[in-house]
Amino acid sequence: MGEGGESLDFDTRAVRAGVARTHFNEHSEALFLTSSFVFDSAAQAAARFAGEEAGFVYSRFSNPTVTAFQERLAALEEAEACVATASGMSAILACCMALLKSGDRIVSSSSIFGATVQLFTNVLARFGVETAFVDGTDPAAGRAAGRPGTKLVFREPPSNPLTEVFAGAALAEVAHEAGALLVVDNCLCTPALQLPLALGADVVIHSATKYLDGQGRVLGGAVLGRKEIVTGAVFPFLRTAGPSLSPFNAWVLLKGLETLRLRMEAHSAAAFELARWLEAHPRVARVHYPFLESHPQRALAKRQQRAGGAIVSFDVRGGREAAWRVIDATRMISITANLGDTKSTITHPGTTTHGRISAEARAAAGIGEGLLRVAVGLESVEDLKRDLARGLDA
Numbered sequence: 001m002g003e004g005g006e007s008l009d010f011d012t013r014a015v016r017a018g019v020a021r022t023h024f025n026e027h028s029e030a031l032f033l034t035s036s037f038v039f040d041s042a043a044q045a046a047a048r049f050a051g052e053e054a055g056f057v058y059s060r061f062s063n064p065t066v067t068a069f070q071e072r073l074a075a076l077e078e079a080e081a082c083v084a085t086a087s088g089m090s091a092i093l094a095c096c097m098a099l100l101k102s103g104d105r106i107v108s109s110s111s112i113f114g115a116t117v118q119l120f121t122n123v124l125a126r127f128g129v130e131t132a133f134v135d136g137t138d139p140a141a142g143r144a145a146g147r148p149g150t151k152l153v154f155r156e157p158p159s160n161p162l163t164e165v166f167a168g169a170a171l172a173e174v175a176h177e178a179g180a181l182l183v184v185d186n187c188l189c190t191p192a193l194q195l196p197l198a199l200g201a202d203v204v205i206h207s208a209t210k211y212l213d214g215q216g217r218v219l220g221g222a223v224l225g226r227k228e229i230v231t232g233a234v235f236p237f238l239r240t241a242g243p244s245l246s247p248f249n250a251w252v253l254l255k256g257l258e259t260l261r262l263r264m265e266a267h268s269a270a271a272f273e274l275a276r277w278l279e280a281h282p283r284v285a286r287v288h289y290p291f292l293e294s295h296p297q298r299a300l301a302k303r304q305q306r307a308g309g310a311i312v313s314f315d316v317r318g319g320r321e322a323a324w325r326v327i328d329a330t331r332m333i334s335i336t337a338n339l340g341d342t343k344s345t346i347t348h349p350g351t352t353t354h355g356r357i358s359a360e361a362r363a364a365a366g367i368g369e370g371l372l373r374v375a376v377g378l379e380s381v382e383d384l385k386r387d388l389a390r391g392l393d394a
């Protein structure tokens with residue numbers, strides 16, 4: 001656990017957990033760019049391969065920099081164990097490959113990351129794993145988990161782009177009664193704002209590419225939870241199949257964790273202010289942000305999250321034409337579907353991230369033609385308002 005066990009405060013763990021200095025006594029964490037490790041003797045090599053002696057063998061299995069990142073993230077999520085992966089998608093894949101077999105079912109909220117939907121429907125379905133998509137906010141929909149064969153219940157709170165929240169403890173109970181595990185993709189809140197394991201989840205997934213890095217530099221992911229799940233099931237899959245995190249990326253992410261809470265609070269404060277400003281704008285019909293008075297699940301969100309996060313979605317009066325006008329009038333905000341960066345981004349979900357689903361399904365999911373999503377970065381919020389006002393006031 002390095003210098004920062006779980007008895008220390010979050011901010012201290014973010015900076016100190018996972019530190020294991022080499023004999024050089026470097027102050028900053030060392031970066032081990034090596035694919036393999038050497039042994040003192042044939043006997044030691046045999047003992048390491050057999051798992052009888054602890055130690056590094058090969059960086060597909062483990063690497064000191066990757067281990068440092070895993071220990072620090074585990075300390076922040078208050079998880080027994082963590083394995084890092086090459087990307088967020090490989091974290092979800094590794095979790096599914098480790099915990100599911102042909103004939104098993106996933107019950108997932110329908111408002112989850114697009115590539116996760118593709119993974120469940122186009123990839124896992126070919127291997128006999130079926131996914132039922134439900135309304136994540138409907139408590140009754142959780143009961144779909146009760147159907148036989150359900151092994152994973154999957155959620156991504158707050159959902160993207162509509163920022164829907166679900167009651168963690170209640171859903172965990174439904175999942176456990178059905179013999180399923182509750183898996184939460186904590187990408188949008190990060191442990192700085194929300195601790196899904198403490199709310200009853202069994203597994204936490206991360207796309208470290210987003211806020212854990214926070215500066216748009218590297219890809220990475222992680223799976224966290226109890227040792228029996230993470231070390232016992234997910235790690236053996238990863239070690240064999242190979243979507244492991246690169247030591248370089250692990251080092252970047254490790255340093256990203258040091259500023260995570262400061263960044264998440266700054267993102268959230270700016271997003272909340274932008275949300276209130278948008279709500280007061282005559283050309284905006286509705287704003288979706290968890291901590292707004294108008295958010296239908298505000299009380300629940302406030303119980304489960306320390307702040308509202310960086311994602312603000314809003315319906316512009318005048319449909320697609322008006323929404324596109326707002327995008328095209330921006331001079332600073334980046335027109336891209338990516339998020340989790342210091343640079344704010346804007347996207348029209350109906351024709352990008354959610355463009356491939358039918359118009360009816362989009363409407364049912366509440367993703368209208370006038371909906372825009374801003375992932376608020378760390379620029380001045382006054383500059384963000386000016387950039388959006390240009391198109392809104394036109």
Ligand SMILES: *Cc1c(COP(=O)(O)O)cnc(C)c1O
Pocket residue numbers: 087088089090113115116156185187188207208209210219220221
């Ligand atoms: C980006 C993202 C992923 C996938 O992560 P990658 O690192 O791009 O593979 C998964 N879930 C959510 C919520 C995301 O935003």
